Amino acid sequence: xxxxxxxxxxxxxxxxxxxxxxxxxxxxxxxxxxxxxxxxxxxxxxxxxxxxxxxxxxxxxxxxxxxxxxxxxxxxxxxxxxxxxxxxxxxxxxxxxxxxxxxxxxxxxxxxxxxxxxxxxxxxxxxxxxxxxxxxxxxxxxxxxxxxxxxxxxxxxxxxxxxxxxxxxxxxxxxxxxxxxxxxxxxxxxxxxxxxxxxxxxxxxxxxxxxxxxxxxxxxxxxxxxxxxxxxxxxxxxxxxxxxxxxxxxxxxxxxxxxxxxxxxxxxxxxxxxxxxxxxxxxxxxxxxxxxxxxxxxxxxxxxxxxxxxxxxxxxxxxxxxxxxxxxxxxxxxxxxxxxxxxxxxxxxxxxxxxxxxxxxxxxxxxxxxxxxxxxxxxxxxxxxxxxxxxxxxxxxxxxxxxxxxxxxxxxxxxxxxxxxxxxxxxxxxxxxxxxxxxxxxxxxxxxxxxxxxx
Numbered sequence: 001x002x003x004x005x006x007x008x009x010x011x012x013x014x015x016x017x018x019x020x021x022x023x024x025x026x027x028x029x030x031x032x033x034x035x036x037x038x039x040x041x042x043x044x045x046x047x048x049x050x051x052x053x054x055x056x057x058x059x060x061x062x063x064x065x066x067x068x069x070x071x072x073x074x075x076x077x078x079x080x081x082x083x084x085x086x087x088x089x090x091x092x093x094x095x096x097x098x099x100x101x102x103x104x105x106x107x108x109x110x111x112x113x114x115x116x117x118x119x120x121x122x123x124x125x126x127x128x129x130x131x132x133x134x135x136x137x138x139x140x141x142x143x144x145x146x147x148x149x150x151x152x153x154x155x156x157x158x159x160x161x162x163x164x165x166x167x168x169x170x171x172x173x174x175x176x177x178x179x180x181x182x183x184x185x186x187x188x189x190x191x192x193x194x195x196x197x198x199x200x201x202x203x204x205x206x207x208x209x210x211x212x213x214x215x216x217x218x219x220x221x222x223x224x225x226x227x228x229x230x231x232x233x234x235x236x237x238x239x240x241x242x243x244x245x246x247x248x249x250x251x252x253x254x255x256x257x258x259x260x261x262x263x264x265x266x267x268x269x270x271x272x273x274x275x276x277x278x279x280x281x282x283x284x285x286x287x288x289x290x291x292x293x294x295x296x297x298x299x300x301x302x303x304x305x306x307x308x309x310x311x312x313x314x315x316x317x318x319x320x321x322x323x324x325x326x327x328x329x330x331x332x333x334x335x336x337x338x339x340x341x342x343x344x345x346x347x348x349x350x351x352x353x354x355x356x357x358x359x360x361x362x363x364x365x366x367x368x369x370x371x372x373x374x375x376x377x378x379x380x381x382x383x384x385x386x387x388x389x390x391x392x393x394x395x396x397x398x399x400x401x402x403x404x405x406x407x408x409x410x411x412x413x414x415x416x417x418x419x420x421x422x423x424x425x426x427x428x429x430x431x432x433x434x435x436x437x438x439x440x441x442x443x444x445x446x447x448x449x450x451x452x453x454x455x
Contacts, residue, residue: 026291026300027284028085033300035078035085036307040314042076044348047318048335061259062335070256074245077258079156080214080273083163084280087218090167091174104168105383111164112386113421115308117365119157120414122312127408134404142323146316147404153312154402154410155207155263158394163211165387170212174219182220185213186270193254193266203264204398210265214273221277229281237278245271306363310355313362317354318347378422386417 048062063069090111097107130143173181188209196203245268249256254268261268280287290296303310325332333339393410400406 025088026297027280027287028088029300029304030287030291030296031081031280032085032307033303035082036303036310038076038078040310040351041348043315043318044351045344047315047322048340062340064257064259065336070258073258074242074272077262077269077272078276079262080269081276081280082156083160083211083214084218084221084273084277086160086164087215088222089218090164090215091171091219091222094167094171098168105378105380107168108165108387109378109383109421111161112383112390112417114366115157115161115164116386116390116414116417116421118308118312118362119154120411120418121362121365122316123407123411123414126316127404127411130404130407139327142326143404145326146319146323147402147407148319152315154394154397156311158391158398159207159211159265161390162208163215166208166212167215170216171219174216174223178216178220178223182213182216185209185216186267189213189267189270196264196266201399203266206265210267210269213270217273217277221281224281229278231282234278234282238275238282241271241275241278245275306359306366308366309359309363313358314351314355317358318351321347321350321354378420382420382422386420389413389417389420 042063046061046063063073093110094107097110126147130146134140134143170181189206192202192206192209248254248268248271254266255261258268258272291300331339333343390413393406393413397406397410402410
């Protein structure tokens with residue numbers, strides 16, 4: 001008689017397996033994909049390096065120099081829509097975390113990890129590659145051109161993080177008085193705009209106030225009851241916000257060029273955000289139908305899982321490619337000429353081709369870090385230190401410009417922040433009263449506008 005084999009104990013399910021993923025809102029996914037695609041395409045028509053006869057290298061924003069572009073950018077300046085969507089998803093994510101017993105520090109830890117890890121990899125690779133290029137004798141001006149390309153996405157990272165890290169506080173204010181909170185943030189935006197002439201550096205305060213106000217529009221959409229915002233009301237909001245935008249620019253209070261109004265941001269971007277939030281809600285039935293197509297779901301889902309990597313890397317890759325073209329004997333049509341415009345589809349194709357291996361190598365850094373069931377939240381001091389470590393080099397770059405040395409320092413700071421934040425803790429949601437033993441429970445009841453819940 002053989003000895004009976006002892007049965008292996010079943011593997012203990014991890015906390016990750018016990019947490020049920022919430023349903024994603026395909027409209028928000030599609031809106032984000034549209035914004036990302038438009039940004040990538042737009043940048044290929046904006047970045048134009050110029051090699052002058054004296055050997056100096058400068059960059060031109062070709063679109064900004066076109067007279068017809070200013071009214072067009074009113075439609076295609078989609079940065080406010082990014083923050084509206086971020087407000088919808090961020091509010092739902094915070095509410096789920098809070099319902100499972102999480103804290104604001106855990107929320108900040110998750111947000112920082114999600115955004116800082118891909119950025120740390122970008123800065124490290126760029127610093128190593130450009131330092132090697134300098135050692136190999138590449139023209140310093142070309143290196144600086146590429147460094148500038150690496151720094152341009154960082155302002156968005158700083159602005160988005162600043163808004164997202166304030167979600168726990170802003171959500172509490174929104175719960176008590178949503179419209180009063182939005183009015184207060186709007187008043188701060190206008191106050192900063194009024195004082196920026198006397199105190200130019202004060203204008204950068206709107207990187208926080210303005211984008212938090214736009215994010216608050218997402219809060220309002222997330223809590224809007226079905227049918228509470230009728231089509232006629234939404235159309236009225238779109239028309240009124242654009243008329244007011246035309247008034248303040250027509251009177252000369254603000255520039256009509258929305259690219260100029262973007263950095264540092266001002267009240268015009270809030271008006272655009274109001275119009276875009278209303279347009280998103282108005283077009284929701286059409287977007288639901290479009291997002292239901294299989295091929296749309298596949299493309300949007302693939303791009304959505306790597307959105308931050310695409311955003312962070314596409315401009316540095318475009319700048320690197322432009323620098324290599326300057327060093328080569330390839331044709332260099334003057335910006336804005338017919339030959340230059342015809343070359344744009346080829347430039348876009350090259351950027352997308354370069355992005356594919358980058359996504360394969362670094363895209364996984366965006367995914368939620370795998371954590372064991374015994375993961376613990378980081379101390380509050382570690383999270384706060386990580387916030388400071390991240391924002392110090394970003395603020396330096398915003399005020400003084402990005403240099404090769406600062407690129408290396410930023411990479412070190414971001415890597416330190418990742419080490420301070422550790423691995424993301426996983427919390428099981430509270431089980432409902434009728435849940436079976438061992439069941440971790442279903443998701444937090446969704447608001448009328450179901451939103452994507454990010455880590």
